[in-house]
Amino acid sequence: MSFATISVIGLGYIGLPTAAAFASKQQHVVGVDINQHAVDTINRGAIHIVEPDLDQVVKTAVEGGFLRASTQPVAAEAFLIAVPTPFKGDHEPDMVYVKAAAESIAPVLKKGALVILESTSPVGATEQMAGWLAELRPDLTFPQQAGEAAEINIAYCPERVLPGQVMVELIKNDRVIGGMTPVCSARASELYNIFLEGECVVTNSRTAEMCKLTENSFRDVNIAFANELSLICADQGINVWELIRLANRHPRVNILQPGPGVGGHCIAVDPWFIVAQNPQQAQLIRTAREVNDSKPHWVINQVKAAVADCLAETGKRASEITIACFGLAFKPNIDDLRESPAMEIAELLSGWHSGTTLAVEPNIHQLPKQLIGHCELATTAEALEQADVLVMLVDHQPFKAIAGAQVQQRWIVDTKGVWR
Numbered sequence: 001m002s003f004a005t006i007s008v009i010g011l012g013y014i015g016l017p018t019a020a021a022f023a024s025k026q027q028h029v030v031g032v033d034i035n036q037h038a039v040d041t042i043n044r045g046a047i048h049i050v051e052p053d054l055d056q057v058v059k060t061a062v063e064g065g066f067l068r069a070s071t072q073p074v075a076a077e078a079f080l081i082a083v084p085t086p087f088k089g090d091h092e093p094d095m096v097y098v099k100a101a102a103e104s105i106a107p108v109l110k111k112g113a114l115v116i117l118e119s120t121s122p123v124g125a126t127e128q129m130a131g132w133l134a135e136l137r138p139d140l141t142f143p144q145q146a147g148e149a150a151e152i153n154i155a156y157c158p159e160r161v162l163p164g165q166v167m168v169e170l171i172k173n174d175r176v177i178g179g180m181t182p183v184c185s186a187r188a189s190e191l192y193n194i195f196l197e198g199e200c201v202v203t204n205s206r207t208a209e210m211c212k213l214t215e216n217s218f219r220d221v222n223i224a225f226a227n228e229l230s231l232i233c234a235d236q237g238i239n240v241w242e243l244i245r246l247a248n249r250h251p252r253v254n255i256l257q258p259g260p261g262v263g264g265h266c267i268a269v270d271p272w273f274i275v276a277q278n279p280q281q282a283q284l285i286r287t288a289r290e291v292n293d294s295k296p297h298w299v300i301n302q303v304k305a306a307v308a309d310c311l312a313e314t315g316k317r318a319s320e321i322t323i324a325c326f327g328l329a330f331k332p333n334i335d336d337l338r339e340s341p342a343m344e345i346a347e348l349l350s351g352w353h354s355g356t357t358l359a360v361e362p363n364i365h366q367l368p369k370q371l372i373g374h375c376e377l378a379t380t381a382e383a384l385e386q387a388d389v390l391v392m393l394v395d396h397q398p399f400k401a402i403a404g405a406q407v408q409q410r411w412i413v414d415t416k417g418v419w420r
């Protein structure tokens with residue numbers, strides 16, 4: 001059975017590349033988003049987010065008539081829901097956008113449709129979504145009621161693409177397919193196989209939900225280990241970068257890299273979904289989150305100590321000292337500042353410091369509003385020329401290319417080992 005129309009609900013960092021991937025295989029795709037600006041931009045053949053190669057795929061798909069965007073859901077043979085799942089309150093998952101997406105497609109659901117949830121979700125979310133749909137459409141049968149004979153098929157199929165490499169990973173990575181029934185899994189596999197070069201690995205919806213959370217928690221725990229080591233090494237007078245390089249020469253050791261903290265919308269969020277559902281058991285996962293979340297504050301204290309030292313040595317007043325923060329993005333070589341520990345550090349430092357705080361971020365042209373009036377956007381050359389204290393926050397390629405001789409400052413806080 002083919003899919004005459006595929007509808008992707010949510011045209012963000014995951015939904016738009018997914019919609020474009022189907023459209024690039026000559027599938028008719030309708031992308032739906034509540035953001036009118038995003039819809040208008042896509043319908044012009046352009047994109048509203050930054051992701052390598054996505055612009056060209058979207059342009060070709062729109063010009064070829066395979067992809068269009070709308071603020072209103074339309075009937076389709078397959079719906080993919082890729083909306084945000086942030087947390088609320090005490091780090092509990094907020095399913096409000098998934099619920100709104102389910103409510104928006106319910107009126108246009110037809111017998112035979114496949115509904116896939118892609119958003120990172122707590123265990124049980126797919127069954128919950130199926131419940132909302134069944135309530136809104138009592139005229140249709142769903143897997144939780146009719147099993148294999150259901151008129152609507154439902155599956156959980158998490159995305160696992162790395163921002164910055166989405167157009168490659170979307171197609172090459174294996175895809176976990178968690179159908180509510182084997183028929184649901186078979187149909188979901190058929191859908192993804194339209195563009196997938198990786199394998200569809202079939203399981204049930206609850207295991208697929210937990211699998212996504214597990215992958216990101218695994219990475220968070222491993223980064224927390226590296227971050228904890230960086231604190232220990234600072235106290236012991238050991239270069240953590242050298243230490244990790246040496247330890248990783250052991251055939252069964254593979255330590256990740258410390259940094260200013262963990263950012264982005266996934267790794268700093270998803271482990272909390274496990275903690276919220278399993279507060280007694282998830283001790284290590286919770287502690288890893290706490291270790292990573294506390295790292296920016298440790299970095300700020302290091303900078304304060306460097307400034308104090310600089311004041312004592314130079315006899316300058318605090319207002320005469322310039323601090324330069326290198327990098328604002330949440331990780332190297334991207335322009336995404338959301339949930340970035342570097343942003344948090346720049347914001348808190350500039351609020352504390354009475355002198356000038358420079359921010360160097362080669363991937364942006366204007367400062368985000370939180371920093372306007374507190375920081376000045378500077379080039380690498382200006383910062384190296386003017387600053388007394390350097391704070392390396394993101395190992396962007398251009399920063400790694402700075403020659404050692406250009407860095408004359410005595411006071412350096414290097415969270416990424418670039419100037420080690």
Ligand code: SAJ
Binds near residue numbers: 223
């Ligand atoms: N980081 C470190 N040290 C490291 C690696 C990363 O401090 O050794 C930091 C980064 O600087 C960044 C944060 O961790 O602040 C997250 O970056 P990332 O590159 O590890 O991951 P994301 O958030 O860009 O994407 C992750 C990926 N998950 C895994 O690798 C398990 C991606 O595959 C997921 O699809 C994505 O989350 C998601 O959407 O869930």
